[in-house]
Amino acid sequence: MVTFKRSxxxxxxxxxxxxxxxLRRESSKRSRSAAARKPKLGEILVRAEGICKGFPxxxxxxxxxRINFDVKSGEVHALLGENGAGKTVxxxxxxxxxxxxxxxxxxxxxxxxxxxPKDALEHGIGMVHxxxxxxxxLTVAENVALGLAESNFSFPLSKVExxxxxxxxxxxxxxxxxxxxxxxxxxxxxxxxxxxxxxxEPEVIILDEPTSVLTPEESKRLFSILRAMAREGRGVVFITxxxxxxxxxxxxxxxxxxxxxxxxxxxxxxxxxxLVRMMMGREVTFRPKRKxxxxxxxxxxxxxxxxxDEKGLLAVKGISLTVREGEILGIAGVAGNGQSELVEAITGxxxxxxxxxxxxxxxxxxxxxxxxxxAGMVHIPEERRRMGVAEGMTSAENLIMKDYRxxxxxxxxxxxxxxxxxxxxxxxxxxxxxxxxxxxxxxRILSGGNIQRLILAxxxxxxxxxxVAVHPTYGLDLKALRHTHDLFLRLKEKGTAILxxxxxxxxxxxxxxxxxxxxxxxxxxxxxxxxxxxxxxxLMMAGSKV
Amino acid sequence: MDxxxxxxxxxxxxxxxKLPNLFMGYIRGLKRPLIESAFAIFVGxxxxxxxxxxxRHDPIEGYISMLKGYGIFIAKRTFMTREFMFALAFATxxxxxxxxxxxxVRAGLFNIGAEGQLYIGAAAASWMAxxxxxxxxxxxxxxxxxxxxxxxxxxxLPALLKIWKxxxxxISTIMLNWMAFxxxxxxxxxxxxxxxxxxxxxxxxxxxxxxxxxSLTAVIFIALLVCIGVYIFLWRMHPGYELRLVGDxxxxxxxAGMSISRAxxxxxxxxxxxxxxxxxxxxxxxxxxxxxxxxxxxxxxxxAGIGVALVGRNHPIGIIPAAIFFGGLAHSxxxxxxxxxxxxxxxxAIQGVIIIAMALPGLLALIRRKxx
Numbered sequence: 001m002v003t004f005k006r007s008x009x010x011x012x013x014x015x016x017x018x019x020x021x022x023l024r025r026e027s028s029k030r031s032r033s034a035a036a037r038k039p040k041l042g043e044i045l046v047r048a049e050g051i052c053k054g055f056p057x058x059x060x061x062x063x064x065x066r067i068n069f070d071v072k073s074g075e076v077h078a079l080l081g082e083n084g085a086g087k088t089v090x091x092x093x094x095x096x097x098x099x100x101x102x103x104x105x106x107x108x109x110x111x112x113x114x115x116x117p118k119d120a121l122e123h124g125i126g127m128v129h130x131x132x133x134x135x136x137x138l139t140v141a142e143n144v145a146l147g148l149a150e151s152n153f154s155f156p157l158s159k160v161e162x163x164x165x166x167x168x169x170x171x172x173x174x175x176x177x178x179x180x181x182x183x184x185x186x187x188x189x190x191x192x193x194x195x196x197x198x199x200x201e202p203e204v205i206i207l208d209e210p211t212s213v214l215t216p217e218e219s220k221r222l223f224s225i226l227r228a229m230a231r232e233g234r235g236v237v238f239i240t241x242x243x244x245x246x247x248x249x250x251x252x253x254x255x256x257x258x259x260x261x262x263x264x265x266x267x268x269x270x271x272x273x274x275l276v277r278m279m280m281g282r283e284v285t286f287r288p289k290r291k292x293x294x295x296x297x298x299x300x301x302x303x304x305x306x307x308x309d310e311k312g313l314l315a316v317k318g319i320s321l322t323v324r325e326g327e328i329l330g331i332a333g334v335a336g337n338g339q340s341e342l343v344e345a346i347t348g349x350x351x352x353x354x355x356x357x358x359x360x361x362x363x364x365x366x367x368x369x370x371x372x373x374x375a376g377m378v379h380i381p382e383e384r385r386r387m388g389v390a391e392g393m394t395s396a397e398n399l400i401m402k403d404y405r406x407x408x409x410x411x412x413x414x415x416x417x418x419x420x421x422x423x424x425x426x427x428x429x430x431x432x433x434x435x436x437x438x439x440x441x442x443x444r445i446l447s448g449g450n451i452q453r454l455i456l457a458x459x460x461x462x463x464x465x466x467x468v469a470v471h472p473t474y475g476l477d478l479k480a481l482r483h484t485h486d487l488f489l490r491l492k493e494k495g496t497a498i499l500x501x502x503x504x505x506x507x508x509x510x511x512x513x514x515x516x517x518x519x520x521x522x523x524x525x526x527x528x529x530x531x532x533x534x535x536x537x538x539l540m541m542a543g544s545k546v
Numbered sequence: 547m548d549x550x551x552x553x554x555x556x557x558x559x560x561x562x563x564k565l566p567n568l569f570m571g572y573i574r575g576l577k578r579p580l581i582e583s584a585f586a587i588f589v590g591x592x593x594x595x596x597x598x599x600x601x602r603h604d605p606i607e608g609y610i611s612m613l614k615g616y617g618i619f620i621a622k623r624t625f626m627t628r629e630f631m632f633a634l635a636f637a638t639x640x641x642x643x644x645x646x647x648x649x650x651v652r653a654g655l656f657n658i659g660a661e662g663q664l665y666i667g668a669a670a671a672s673w674m675a676x677x678x679x680x681x682x683x684x685x686x687x688x689x690x691x692x693x694x695x696x697x698x699x700x701x702x703l704p705a706l707l708k709i710w711k712x713x714x715x716x717i718s719t720i721m722l723n724w725m726a727f728x729x730x731x732x733x734x735x736x737x738x739x740x741x742x743x744x745x746x747x748x749x750x751x752x753x754x755x756x757x758x759x760x761s762l763t764a765v766i767f768i769a770l771l772v773c774i775g776v777y778i779f780l781w782r783m784h785p786g787y788e789l790r791l792v793g794d795x796x797x798x799x800x801x802a803g804m805s806i807s808r809a810x811x812x813x814x815x816x817x818x819x820x821x822x823x824x825x826x827x828x829x830x831x832x833x834x835x836x837x838x839x840x841x842x843x844x845x846x847x848x849x850a851g852i853g854v855a856l857v858g859r860n861h862p863i864g865i866i867p868a869a870i871f872f873g874g875l876a877h878s879x880x881x882x883x884x885x886x887x888x889x890x891x892x893x894x895a896i897q898g899v900i901i902i903a904m905a906l907p908g909l910l911a912l913i914r915r916k917x918x
Contacts, residue, residue, distance in 0.1 A: 152710030349800065379801065386799045390794035398785065401802040410784045417782070 037109070037246050038233065045127060045203050045235045051103035053089055053259075063089050067261045069104070069254055071204050071346070076226050078250035078267070079239045082334065082503070083277060084163045085256040087239045088130070094237075096120035126202030127195045134181045140164065140249060141177040144196050144539065160199075167198050169353035171228050172221070187218040194225070200471035206227060206237040211245060212336065223249040231319060238502045241334050243542035245273050255279055275482045276538035280505060289545055291493060296325025297360065298497040299466045299497030300346070300377075305355035307338075307345040315341035315522035318355070321499075326467070328422075328488065328498040330512030330529065332505055338521035339501050340382055343470055346499070347379040348372045356376040373402065378459040382470035382501075384448070388455045395435040398423045399458050431457035449480060455486060485511060503535065519543045555709040563681065564729035590903030594896040603886050607717025608896070611885040615878020628759055629877070635762035636832075636871030639664070641769045641865055642824035643851025644777055646817035648860040650715070653813035654778060659704055660821040662726030663697040667825025668837055668844050669730045670696030670736050675830050676751035682752035689753050690826055698815050699820020701725060705814035709807040712796055713812075723848070727841065734839040746829070746836035750809030757832055770866065772820060777862040779816075808881035821848065857904045873902070 011395045039045060052535040053064040064086045071077050079087045082275065092098040093107065096117040104111055107123045114120045120127070134143050141161045147159075161177040168175055173191045176344045181189060189209060197205055207226075211219045226236050238250060244254050252503070255262040255278040262278045282408050300323040309315035315338045323329045334337055344350035345356055357365045359375040369379075379388040382415050382456055389398045400420055403409045408419045435441060443451065452474065472488070488498060488511055508515055509529060516526040517540040524540050595605035614620050617630030643660040671693035680688055685841030696826030704722060707713035755763035780786035785808075790800040792809035799806055828844050829837050837843050850872065858868030879893045888896075 297628040347801075368803065369801060373803050381801060386795075387797045390791050390798045393791060397791070400790070401798070404784050404787060413783050413785060415782055415784055415787060 016200050039073040039203065041233060043073045043108070044070050045073050045108060046071050046123075047109075048090075049104045049106070051090065051093060051105075052101045053086075053093060053098065062101075063259050064093075065259045065261075067256070068176065069261070069264075071237055072192065073203070073233045073235055074230050075251040076230050076236045076249050077097055078253040079237060079256065080241065080243075080246055080253055080275060080279060081256035082241060084316040085279075085531070086259040087241075089207055090256070090459055091127060091237065091239055094120065094204075094256070095125050095206055097127070109486075118305060121200045121202065124196035124201075124203035125206070126200055126204070127206040127445055127496040128190070128197050128208065129211060130212060132189050134189060136182040136194060137180065137459050138535055139141060139178055139180050140175055140184075140192050140195070143181055143192060144177075144199050147196060163199065164195055169194055171198070171225050173198075173225060187214050187221075188527070190214065190222075190299075197516050198229075200464050204235040204237065206239070208239045209241070214377065218431040219245070241542065243275055243539065243544055246275065247272065263472055272539055272542075272544055273535055276535050276542065278537045279542075281532055293493055293495075294325040295327055296497075298322050298358075299325050299360060300468075300499060301358040301361075302342075303356040303358070304347060305345060305357070306343065306353050307341045307350055308353060309338075309341050315521050319518070319521070319523050320355075321523065321526075323466070323497045325495045325498050326492055327514070328492055328500055328512045330508035330515040331499065331501040331518055332508045332515055332537055333503070333518035335503055337518050339470070339524055341516070341517055341521075342378075343382065343468055343499075343501055347377065347468055375464040378402070378462075380455055380467065380469040380472050384451050384474075386457055387466070389443050390539075392442055394437075394439050395428075395433070395441060395443055395446070395454065396420055396438040398454060399424045399427055402458055403462075410519070425458040426452075427461060430461075432483070434459060439511065448474075453480065456487070461485060462493065463494060463496065465496060467491070467496060467498045469498060470499075471503065473502075473507060504542075505534065510539075517541055550761075584905055586904045587900070593899045595901065597614040597892070597896055597899065598888070599889070601892060602849045603888055604771060607886050608882060608888065609669065612875070612878040614881040615876070616874035616884075629743045630874075631759035631762045633877045634766055635760060635873070636876040637869040638762070638766045638769050638827050638849055639824040639847045639894055641773060641869035642827070643848045644854035644858060644865045644869060645773060645822075645851075645862060647852050647855040648779075648862060648865060649776060649789075649816045649820070649861045651812050652854070653789045653797065653809050654791045654876035655708075655715050655810065655813055657701075657715050657719060657814065657817050658849070658852060659701055659705075659715070659722055659814075660817065660824070660851050661845075661883035662719065662723035663700045663840060664825040664828070664848050665723075665726040665730040666700040667693040667697035667822030668829035669738065669825070670822065670837055671829040672734075672746045674750070674765070675748035675753035676687055676738065676740065676836065679750065685752040686755060687701065688832060689720045689749075690823065691830075692775045693826035694819040694822040697820070697825060698818035701818025701821075708810055708814075713899050715737070725898045730844075731839060732839055734841070739839070740836065744839050745834060746839070746877035749830045749835040751829065754835060755827075755830060761831050761833070762918060763827070763831055765823075766832075768823065769827065772802075772823065773862045776820070780862065784788035785812060786808075789895045798891050806863070824848075824851075853901045853904075856909055857901075871904075 026213055046422070047070040049068055050068040051064050052062055053070070054062045067086070067090060069090065069169065076509040079090065080088045088333070089098060092517065093100045094116040096119050097384060098117070100380055105114060106112065110388065112123050114123065117127070138146070141164055142407055143158050144164060145157060145160045164175070164177040164196075167173065173193060173195060174400070175184075175191050181192060182190065186254060194207070210222060214222060226238060229235050238245075242254075244479060250267045252264060253267050253270065253275065265274070301319050302319060305316050305319045306314060307316035317338070319342060321329065321512060331339060331342075341350060345352050348364070348367050352365050357364060357367070359377055360371065364375055385391060390401075400423070401411055404415065408416060409423070410416055421438065427433065431453045434450050435446065446454070449541070473484050488500075492498060500508060509532070512529045513528050514526055515537060516523045516530055517537055518524070519541065520543065527537065543545055564679070576771035591609070596607070598605040598608045598716055611765060614629065616633055617626040618624065618627055620626045628631070630738060633698050643664060646663070661860035671689050674689045675693045678688075700722065702714070703714050704718035707718045708715050733747050735743060738746040744822050755765050757763055758766070780790060788799065788804045789809040789812055791802070794814060799809070822846060825844070828847065830875060854868045855865060857871065875897050879897070882888050882893045883890050
């Protein structure tokens with residue numbers, strides 16, 4: 001199988017001469033005049049002005065709204081923001097992967113148009129993506145050669161290998177050009193990606209969240225590579241949501257929030273606190289009124305939980321927490337810090353390798369979701385379309401997914417259609433779900449907000465004793481969001497224990513009684529929500545020790 | 547907030563802006579399969595006509611002759627029940643093997659094991675019908691049940707391989723089809739033979755299904771009942787609901803606390819039972835009341851069932867008309883050969899084109915779902 005894929009990719013390599021013939025005119029026309037002159041340190045290499053980006057159909061919220069951004073020669077420029085702030089989109093526009101809707105880009109003061117990644121490379125802008133784009137069965141050198149215009153039928157790989165060795169020596173990017181990519185670690189693969197980009201000698205190199213796959217030591221090494229590249233006069237753009245990294249490696253930092261430019265600062269002239277405030281924004285949205293609730297018994301207890309992620313790496317590293325009846329425990333954290341794995345382990349969807357999960361004092365570690373349901377736990381899942389509903393089935397069928405076994409819903413294994421119709425009609429009107437025909441329309445055609453309401457209805461109508469909810473208001477409009485918050489608080493007053501996992505810090509702040517902050521698979525601290533400062537939580541989310 | 551923005555916001559939140567979307571969704575949900583099927587038949591007929599023209603046959607004459615397969619326009623009569631009964635005789639096994647495939651698809655499987663399970667069912671039926679003496683009345687019942695159980699037994703292995711080892715059902719069922727082929731051929735020659743070596747022993751009179759006309763037996767009533775039964779099972783009973791949910795989204799099923807293994811097992815077993823019944827319907831029928839040791843009169847029904855299921859949109863009720871359509875097509879071949887002297891191979895080609903065209907929308911939908 002591997003050999004087959006290998007030959008397949010080789011065949012692709014051989015097709016390159018054809019590409020070359022087709023592109024010859026274009027590439028000769030565009031000689032790299034800019035690269036002829038070496039930039040002075042501090043000279044602006046690339047400047048973006050008034051960049052706007054909207055996607056068809058969602059023009060009302062621009063993903064990027066009038067962004068100004070520039071990169072100077074010899075600097076490491078950090079692009080900081082939460083998930084969904086638009087960092088990656090901006091980088092993709094600069095490197096030609098996305099087109100821009102409005103705005104201009106200048107290279108060394110001259111306006112340029114970037115229509116493809118190839119254009120961007122011609123103008124000296126290269127990008128290293130967060131996800132690897134490598135052909136796994138090929139060697140490092142072959143991977144680098146794949147993207148080169150000059151490779152042809154009898155392309156001497158030794159030339160590429162030599163060049164890779166040169167580059168590796170120059171920047172300390174240790175990679176064996178003859179090694180197969182599939183044998184390399186994540187850190188090494190990333191170095192290959194960087195080499196692939198460096199091979200084109202870009203003046204500006206953009207790295208999208210490069211540290212997300214790296215161990216701390218590997219990150220340290222990467223930072224010294226970034227510094228080395230900057231020293232040579234390149235401009236390095238470094239995308240991250242981790243404050244510590246910004247402080248450690250960058251010269252300047254630009255903060256984006258929800259597609260808007262918040263500001264650009266010199267790293268030496270700012271501090272963590274200011275950056276957090278810029279990143280999170282601080283218009284406090286409404287806080288629902290809360291009555292004091294007497295806490296009941298411990299509903300959920302997690303002890304020293306260890307869970308692996310898909311790649312087999314430890315994603316949850318010894319988390320312990322408790323939620324009592326009548327309490328909402330919020331888990332705040334940037335996505336990808338182990339929240340999903342934690343929730344899946346608690347709800348029986350992922351194996352716990354060490355530690356314990358107790359529901360109302362009963363050990364339910366690694367029990368099936370069905371057993372957990374019977375123990376009184378309901379789960380509002382993160383990926384609603386993937387997990388929360390069966391899209392090919394009708395709304396009524398989706399609304400009874402958790403109840404169909406029990407008595408009025410089915411009798412003697414026969415589904416009780418008339419009761420189900422009455423029940424689901426009530427759900428639809430109570431939770432304001434818009435469904436044309438309960439028994440006919442496929443759930444696929446419902447909007448995300450409606451699907452979310454459907455899931456909320458299904459999970460909460462019985463007033464469960466323990467709810468594990470992930471982003472419960474994701475995609476809901478303001479009214480529905482308020483309804484959901486009220487619902488959660490009402491349930492809480494009735495003695496429901498709620499574990500609330502959300503990236504939306506406002507939501508966590510306004511609902512929770514206590515907030516636990518998760519970072520890299522560990523709870524870095526638990527604070528009382530009433531007295532918590534947003535800045536402090538933000539700092540903890542960004543991995544800063546407080 | 548200016549006025550325009552306010553209005554836009556209100557509109558986007560109100561039902562009105564969503565109405566067109568919802569309406570279209572409803573139309574899509576209901577009418578689309580019908581329109582697609584009609585279009586597919588049309589395309590199939592056109593291409594079939596082109597083939598006939600290329601080979602210098604009159605397509606109109608050809609299609610009129612094809613209608614005879616359904617008992618229409620024969621010998622100056624608008625409808626001839628007897629010929630239609632022949633079409634139904636072909637339709638019976640199609641219906642059942644299609645059901646095997648459809649129940650697989652509903653559980654997210656590509657179960658093409660009907661062919662082999664049908665052979666095993668035929669062998670079991672033949673043995674029970676010809677070699678075991680039982681009181682009349684009960685004998686027919688015993689033959690039917692035994693054939694079904696044998697078919698189900700043959701489906702257990704791919705089911706377990708899938709559940710325990712994740713072996714893809716296409717691989718395991720294809721291999722088991724060939725195992726069944728040679729096993730049944732061996733059984734037919736050495737253990738089920740009657741007077742002649744090339745044909746299995748005649749079923750005892752007590753084991754024969756009542757004959758309605760020609761080769762059509764009362765098995766068709768059992769087949770129809772089975773279709774309705776499977777429909778009720780899938781849409782009105784909760785194990786069937788679980789099966790469909792597993793097929794639609796296994797992640798959601800797991801999240802809802804269902805047992806995916808159980809649903810897959812159930813789907814295979816139902817498929818096996820039904821395919822076994824198809825075997826019985828072919829092994830115990832006039833004129834021979836047995837089957838050839840070459841398995842010539844059993845072959846192909848399992849795979850044809852895939853096409854029938856696709857045309858019937860993998861719906862137990864939709865399969866019934868689809869099977870009758872295919873049955874008539876199979877029966878019309880002899881008329882086309884006789885009337886306009888088309889070679890039987892060409893008849894097969896024309897039928898194949900129509901079948902492919904008809905199955906296309908269903909197949910595309912299946913591929914789309916699988917690709918997701």
